[in-house]
Amino acid sequence: MIFFDNITKMYGQNMLALDNVTLRVKQGEFVSLVGRSGAGKSTLLKLLIAEERPTFGKIFFENDDVHSLRSNRLPFLRRRIGVVFQDLKLLSMKTVKENIGFVMEVAGKGKEEIDRDVPQILDLVGLSSKFDNFPHELSGGEKQRVAIARALAHRPDVIIADEPTGNLDPLNTWEIIGLLTKINELGTTILLATHDKEVINSLERRVVSLDNGKIIRDEEKGKYVL
Numbered sequence: 001m002i003f004f005d006n007i008t009k010m011y012g013q014n015m016l017a018l019d020n021v022t023l024r025v026k027q028g029e030f031v032s033l034v035g036r037s038g039a040g041k042s043t044l045l046k047l048l049i050a051e052e053r054p055t056f057g058k059i060f061f062e063n064d065d066v067h068s069l070r071s072n073r074l075p076f077l078r079r080r081i082g083v084v085f086q087d088l089k090l091l092s093m094k095t096v097k098e099n100i101g102f103v104m105e106v107a108g109k110g111k112e113e114i115d116r117d118v119p120q121i122l123d124l125v126g127l128s129s130k131f132d133n134f135p136h137e138l139s140g141g142e143k144q145r146v147a148i149a150r151a152l153a154h155r156p157d158v159i160i161a162d163e164p165t166g167n168l169d170p171l172n173t174w175e176i177i178g179l180l181t182k183i184n185e186l187g188t189t190i191l192l193a194t195h196d197k198e199v200i201n202s203l204e205r206r207v208v209s210l211d212n213g214k215i216i217r218d219e220e221k222g223k224y225v226l
Contacts, residue, residue, distance in 0.1 A: 002158070002191075003023075004048075004059050005022060005057050007047065008054065008056040016213050017043045018213045021213070021215055028189055029205075030180075030203070031207075032200050033208050034200055040214075041162070041193035042193060048066065048191075049081055050078075061077060061081075079107060079156065081157070081160060082152055084159065084160070085147075085161075086164065090146060090147065091135075092135050095131070099135070100118050100122070103150050103153045104154070124182075125146075125152070127146065130146075140172060144168065145179065148183075152183070158188065158189040158190075159188055159190050160191040161190065161191070163194055164194075207221075207224070
């Protein structure tokens with residue numbers, strides 16, 4: 001489904017972020033990318049959604065070379081990839097419903113479809129009772145659930161989550177990981193970047209370990225051993 005083919009990413013002349021990385025992700029997998037800060041996890045995810053371009057190599061999403069797509073086709077690719085970053089970027093003056101509905105509206109969805117789908121998405125993430133709340137009225141874990149709900153708005157094939165529990169307490173961390181696991185069990189591919197050792201060791205899913213821009217370990221039921 002996703003293929004990183006010999007990817008090298010340089011920033012300037014001297015900063016090597018990724019060094020000849022090759023990685024395949026199958027449809028329906030739950031893959032954790034682990035490594036210390038600066039290992040290359042976030043860069044890899046940004047390359048997938050074409051926020052960054054590789055210095056060398058190619059990235060394929062199914063049969064599409066991501067960085068050869070015309071600019072008018074990139075939005076369609078990105079709708080198939082839901083994104084959850086640590087910086088949630090929720091719209092403070094919009095309610096939970098409006099935050100999700102706005103994303104759908106920008107993508108050209110009509111009011112009838114938005115009114116139908118938003119309650120279903122909020123039910124999935126356990127926020128039905130927060131329909132009309134504003135972000136400042138939510139806990140940290142609830143805000144992260146809104147971010148996940150927003151990522152689900154286009155019914156994506158893949159969700160990438162970059163340190164989604166970095167600012168959360170242990171209880172909310174496990175709730176978010178449980179939600180991502182549930183979404184994966186419904187058929188969505190998950191790419192999770194994290195340095196939370198306890199989370200990784202509990203998942204018993206595929207773990208890809210990066211260090212200094214290189215993949216140093218790739219295990220089907222891996223542990224965090226850096």
